[in-house]
Amino acid sequence: MEIIRFAELKAQPWRNGGGVTRELAGHPVAASSRNSTEQDGGRDWRVSIADVSKAGAFSAFPGMDRVLTVIDGELLLLTVDGAEHPLEKYRPFRFSGDADSAGALPTGDIRGLFVLTRTGAFKGYTSIIELSKKRAHPVFEGQFGILLQGQATVGPGTAGTEPGADAGAGAGTAPAAAVEPRTLDQYDAVVGSDATTPEILGRGFLAVVSIDRVAE
Known part of the structure; x- marks a missing residue:
C-alpha cells in the first residue's frame, strides 16, 4: 500500500x-x-x-x-x-x-x-467525491486518491481479492486484518492497486484521478 x-x-x-x-x-x-x-x-x-x-x-x-x-x-x-x-x-x-x-x-x-x-496515448479524469466513515472508497490500479479536505485513514481492502483469500496476503505480505489503517494528511495521495485495493474512510472530500491508457 x-x-x-x-x-x-x-x-x-x-x-x-x-x-x-x-x-x-x-x-x-x-x-x-x-x-x-x-x-x-x-x-x-x-x-x-x-x-x-x-x-x-x-x-x-x-x-x-x-x-x-x-x-x-x-x-x-x-x-x-x-x-x-x-x-x-x-x-x-x-x-x-x-x-x-x-x-x-x-x-x-x-x-x-x-x-x-x-x-x-492516455486519458485523464478527475472526480470529486464526499467521503464516508461507514462506507470505504476503494482506489484501483491506474487511480490516485488525494485527500483534499477533512480527516481520513487508508487500509488494504478486499475488493481486489478472490473469495476466501486474505486481502493483501502474499509472499512476505501480512493479511489485511493485520495491517493498521494509516492516517492521511491533506493532499496526501494513495496509489491505487488491484491487488490490495486500498480503501479510504473518513469525513471530507477526496479527488479520484484516473489515468486510462488509450486503446490502439
Missing part, C-alpha cells in the same frame, strides 16, 4: 514566476510516443498540485490534454483561446495543452490539481 506524502514533495517554480508545482506522480514517455518535448518534462502523464499566486499565461504543453481542478481558493478565471471559463472549487475542467491559456485571480490565490496526459 503506497502513500505519496505531500509534505515530502519538492516545490518547483513556474517559468513565469506565477506559482509553484509539486509533482505527485508521473510516467516517463514511452519509446513509441512521439512529439515529446523538454517542455512537457518527458512525461506521458503527470499528476501535480500547483499554487497559483499571480495572474498570467499558463505554459503550453503541445500534444497534451489537461484537466484542472481548483482545490483551494474560490475562483480561477481561466481564458482558453480567447474564451473565459470561471472555474469554481471542485469543478474539474478539461482543455488542450496546445491552447493559448491564462488565469486571473479575482478572489485571491488558488491551489489547483493538474492532470496532464499525452493525447492519443
Whole structure:
C-alpha cells in the first residue's frame, strides 16, 4: 500500500514566476510516443498540485490534454483561446495543452490539481467525491486518491481479492486484518492497486484521478 506524502514533495517554480508545482506522480514517455518535448518534462502523464499566486499565461504543453481542478481558493478565471471559463472549487475542467491559456485571480490565490496526459496515448479524469466513515472508497490500479479536505485513514481492502483469500496476503505480505489503517494528511495521495485495493474512510472530500491508457 503506497502513500505519496505531500509534505515530502519538492516545490518547483513556474517559468513565469506565477506559482509553484509539486509533482505527485508521473510516467516517463514511452519509446513509441512521439512529439515529446523538454517542455512537457518527458512525461506521458503527470499528476501535480500547483499554487497559483499571480495572474498570467499558463505554459503550453503541445500534444497534451489537461484537466484542472481548483482545490483551494474560490475562483480561477481561466481564458482558453480567447474564451473565459470561471472555474469554481471542485469543478474539474478539461482543455488542450496546445491552447493559448491564462488565469486571473479575482478572489485571491488558488491551489489547483493538474492532470496532464499525452493525447492519443492516455486519458485523464478527475472526480470529486464526499467521503464516508461507514462506507470505504476503494482506489484501483491506474487511480490516485488525494485527500483534499477533512480527516481520513487508508487500509488494504478486499475488493481486489478472490473469495476466501486474505486481502493483501502474499509472499512476505501480512493479511489485511493485520495491517493498521494509516492516517492521511491533506493532499496526501494513495496509489491505487488491484491487488490490495486500498480503501479510504473518513469525513471530507477526496479527488479520484484516473489515468486510462488509450486503446490502439
